[in-house]
Amino acid sequence: MSSVSEPLAHQIIDAIRSVIGSDKAALHEPRFKGNEWQYVKDCLDSTFVSTVGKYVGLFEHELASYTGAKHAVAVANGTAALHIALELAGVSEGDEVLVPALTFIATANAVSYCGAIPHFVDSVHDTLGMAVGPLRDYLQHISEQSNGHCINKSTGKVIRAMVPMHTFGHMADLDGLLAIARDFNIALIEDAAESLGSTYQGKHSGTFGMMGTLSFNGNKTITTGGGGAILTNDSEIAQRAKHLTTTAKVPHRWAFIHDEVGYNYRMPNLNAALGCAQLEQLPVFLASKRQLYASYAKAFEGMTGVSLMKEPTGSHSNYWLQTIMLSKPDVEVRDAVLQATNDSGIMTRPSWTLMHRLKPYQACPRAPLPVSEDLEQQIINIPSSAFLV
Amino acid sequence: MSSVSEPLAHQIIDAIRSVIGSDKAALHEPRFKGNEWQYVKDCLDSTFVSTVGKYVGLFEHELASYTGAKHAVAVANGTAALHIALELAGVSEGDEVLVPALTFIATANAVSYCGAIPHFVDSVHDTLGMAVGPLRDYLQHISEQSNGHCINKSTGKVIRAMVPMHTFGHMADLDGLLAIARDFNIALIEDAAESLGSTYQGKHSGTFGMMGTLSFNGNKTITTGGGGAILTNDSEIAQRAKHLTTTAKVPHRWAFIHDEVGYNYRMPNLNAALGCAQLEQLPVFLASKRQLYASYAKAFEGMTGVSLMKEPTGSHSNYWLQTIMLSKPDVEVRDAVLQATNDSGIMTRPSWTLMHRLKPYQACPRAPLPVSEDLEQQIINIPSSAFLV
Numbered sequence: 197m198s199s200v201s202e203p204l205a206h207q208i209i210d211a212i213r214s215v216i217g218s219d220k221a222a223l224h225e226p227r228f229k230g231n232e233w234q235y236v237k238d239c240l241d242s243t244f245v246s247t248v249g250k251y252v253g254l255f256e257h258e259l260a261s262y263t264g265a266k267h268a269v270a271v272a273n274g275t276a277a278l279h280i281a282l283e284l285a286g287v288s289e290g291d292e293v294l295v296p297a298l299t300f301i302a303t304a305n306a307v308s309y310c311g312a313i314p315h316f317v318d319s320v321h322d323t324l325g326m327a328v329g330p331l332r333d334y335l336q337h338i339s340e341q342s343n344g345h346c347i348n349k350s351t352g353k354v355i356r357a358m359v360p361m362h363t364f365g366h367m368a369d370l371d372g373l374l375a376i377a378r379d380f381n382i383a384l385i386e387d388a389a390e391s392l393g394s395t396y397q398g399k400h401s402g403t404f405g406m407m408g409t410l411s412f413n414g415n416k417t418i419t420t421g422g423g424g425a426i427l428t429n430d431s432e433i434a435q436r437a438k439h440l441t442t443t444a445k446v447p448h449r450w451a452f453i454h455d456e457v458g459y460n461y462r463m464p465n466l467n468a469a470l471g472c473a474q475l476e477q478l479p480v481f482l483a484s485k486r487q488l489y490a491s492y493a494k495a496f497e498g499m500t501g502v503s504l505m506k507e508p509t510g511s512h513s514n515y516w517l518q519t520i521m522l523s524k525p526d527v528e529v530r531d532a533v534l535q536a537t538n539d540s541g542i543m544t545r546p547s548w549t550l551m552h553r554l555k556p557y558q559a560c561p562r563a564p565l566p567v568s569e570d571l572e573q574q575i576i577n578i579p580s581s582a583f584l585v
Numbered sequence: 586m587s588s589v590s591e592p593l594a595h596q597i598i599d600a601i602r603s604v605i606g607s608d609k610a611a612l613h614e615p616r617f618k619g620n621e622w623q624y625v626k627d628c629l630d631s632t633f634v635s636t637v638g639k640y641v642g643l644f645e646h647e648l649a650s651y652t653g654a655k656h657a658v659a660v661a662n663g664t665a666a667l668h669i670a671l672e673l674a675g676v677s678e679g680d681e682v683l684v685p686a687l688t689f690i691a692t693a694n695a696v697s698y699c700g701a702i703p704h705f706v707d708s709v710h711d712t713l714g715m716a717v718g719p720l721r722d723y724l725q726h727i728s729e730q731s732n733g734h735c736i737n738k739s740t741g742k743v744i745r746a747m748v749p750m751h752t753f754g755h756m757a758d759l760d761g762l763l764a765i766a767r768d769f770n771i772a773l774i775e776d777a778a779e780s781l782g783s784t785y786q787g788k789h790s791g792t793f794g795m796m797g798t799l800s801f802n803g804n805k806t807i808t809t810g811g812g813g814a815i816l817t818n819d820s821e822i823a824q825r826a827k828h829l830t831t832t833a834k835v836p837h838r839w840a841f842i843h844d845e846v847g848y849n850y851r852m853p854n855l856n857a858a859l860g861c862a863q864l865e866q867l868p869v870f871l872a873s874k875r876q877l878y879a880s881y882a883k884a885f886e887g888m889t890g891v892s893l894m895k896e897p898t899g900s901h902s903n904y905w906l907q908t909i910m911l912s913k914p915d916v917e918v919r920d921a922v923l924q925a926t927n928d929s930g931i932m933t934r935p936s937w938t939l940m941h942r943l944k945p946y947q948a949c950p951r952a953p954l955p956v957s958e959d960l961e962q963q964i965i966n967i968p969s970s971a972f973l974v
Contacts, residue, residue, distance in 0.1 A: 414635020
């Protein structure tokens with residue numbers, strides 16, 4: 197550990213310990229203290245653990261009701277949700293899709309699955325989401341409109357969609373991004389994998405664009421083991437999403453007719469049973485995570501060299517992953533803190549490696565990424581489980 | 586119902602009822618009478634329901650041990666298994682892959698996901714699997730060898746792989762198919778989605794080709810809710826399969842490095858817990874399904890116009906789906922039988938619609954399919970759950 201970072205690392209460990217105590221702490225663990233076993237057992241007893249059974253429909257209904265989306269379609273995971281959402285937005289072979297460089301690789305991979313090319317754009321400090329001003333300037337500079345499509349002038353390809361991701365549960369600047377989507381004829385799909393329970397101006401994440409996608413992976417605010425969902429207010433899109441994610445089989449009493457190339461992306465009933473119970477617990481988890489934020493805020497108050505990430509003005513974060521931010525981008529200090537915290541039993545992690553640095557995406561088009569490049573060296577996620585306070 | 590088919594339908598209903606009694610019967614239902622509760626509860630109690638936890642590794646170990654494959658990689662479902670197996674066999678954009686016309690659409694879809702084109706071939710009556718003689722003749726006629734590749738002379742494309750599927754659990758003629766694969770330089774991947782527990786000359790299905798793929802969907806012999814696996818004897822392929830199905834993340838204590846476009850295809854630990862318990866029950870299920878076959882065989886013995894499908898010589902079937910076969914292809918008789926049986930509470934179903942008749946695959950290349958076209962009008966699956974006798 198460098199001499200500069202050593203005191204900082206110790207201060208950080210002390211601050212975290214003052215909140216969570218002396219036990220080992222994972223980054224994010226689920227909790228099953230509600231009806232989880234009851235519903236899962238009921239599902240096993242019914243023998244309907246797979247493609248048929250009441251819990252998938254129930255989970256979809258409860259998700260729609262909770263988020264305020266007209267429809268929710270449960271699927272195998274967040275990546276599958278994003279893949280199908282992009283396909284339904286018309287993203288296909290050779291299109292470009294605007295994706296933040298600062299995201300989990302699933303956002304970019306879903307674009308690849310459509311045969312399309314992710315085009316990376318910058319983020320801002322206050323939301324950790326897509327930067328609005330720079331994106332508008334960039335698009336004005338690099339694109340032109342043709343027949344109602346946004347064309348990248350240098351590649352000749354259609355920029356078909358944009359996928360703002362709500363980083364660690366903090367809402368991106370949707371007003372600004374929706375205006376860009378409208379002005380430049382680009383479909384907007386929210387990657388709300390991390391933001392179940394987060395709202396922007398009182399409205400739930402994932403309900404602003406053409407579609408929004410959720411994830412219920414084990415490290416998320418609620419989990420179904422593995423799972424995801426597509427949110428939409430458009431009934432036709434919802435129907436198409438259900439059809440495409442269930443092998444595109446046309447309903448019939450016995451005949452096997454599939455009218456397009458579909459996917460085996462449905463959520464098994466067993467996993468939906470777990471989801472129903474978890475969703476009941478969500479308000480408790482959110483309150484608890486908000487309290488954890490408040491405790492961390494007190495612990496990190498006034499510390500030099502590092503600050504705790506606060507929800508952006510006008511939005512309400514689920515505080516999925518609590519985030520401390522080094523005041524100055526410094527990969528050595530960051531790694532020293534990661535090393536010291538993990539060594540002492542406090543699980544922490546850095547930002548994802550920026551997408552344009554990863555081998556499969558190095559050749560993709562990208563905007564200037566100065567803020568993302570700073571954030572990559574500033575962000576450290578600290579233990580965030582709901583039950584830590 | 587036509588006057589010809591009416592007596593036959595009644596005879597069939599009587600024969601089935603003589604075996605399964607007077608209750609309503611589904612086509613195939615799972616049974617959870619072993620350690621299913623215990624393992625699933627233990628998984629919930631551990632909170633490791635998702636990407637981490639002991640059951641995935643255990644399930645893979647037990648699968649490898651049961652099948653005799655050196656490696657088993659558990660994934661989200663059988664379609665995902667096939668997709669990754671094809672990708673690892675080198676199938677890519679513009680390749681052709683030999684697929685039986687008589688199969689579930691997942692076999693063809695997995696080829697499509699690779700950007701490749703399914704090329705449909707015929708099946709035979711005695712195995713319901715790929716026809717060896719006609720395939721050899723066909724390839725001799727339509728293909729040529731070039732640089733160690735099999736080229737379709739009329740399309741100029743490489744025929745990269747073949748995917749024999751073991752229909753309803755009956756083993757295809759692997760000796761003949763492996764010889765074709767060798768002679769024509771085509772990778773062989775077994776779609777063993779339906780044949781867990783089936784062996785060919787004493788060796789388990791899915792362990793003959795470069796890879797084999799399994800499915801644990803709710804209607805299969807054992808279920809994990811949704812799930813699948815890749816079997817292989819090649820350690821490098823197994824490692825690649827695990828890597829590709831877990832987002833191609835390079836192991837590191839905290840850093841997020843992904844070295845290629847991977848997939849979120851892992852099996853959640855919750856589903857693997859169910860799988861471990863189900864696998865323990867497999868021998869009992871297989872014995873029971875074999876007994877069900879014997880009872881049906883007695884009930885259908887000597888009936889005119891229909892016969893019960895028996896396991897091919899030299900192989901041992903899991904009898905996943907019991908199959909009656911109309912002596913003469915006749916879609917009207919078939920539909921009359923389907924109508925009458927389903928109306929009387931006995932769930933039955935026809936063969937899948939042949940792949941080349943489905944809208945997404947009508948334009949694909951294909952061999953003559955006379956036997957498949959007959960089988961499509963002859964096959965009727967009848968109730969097959971392990972606990973029916």
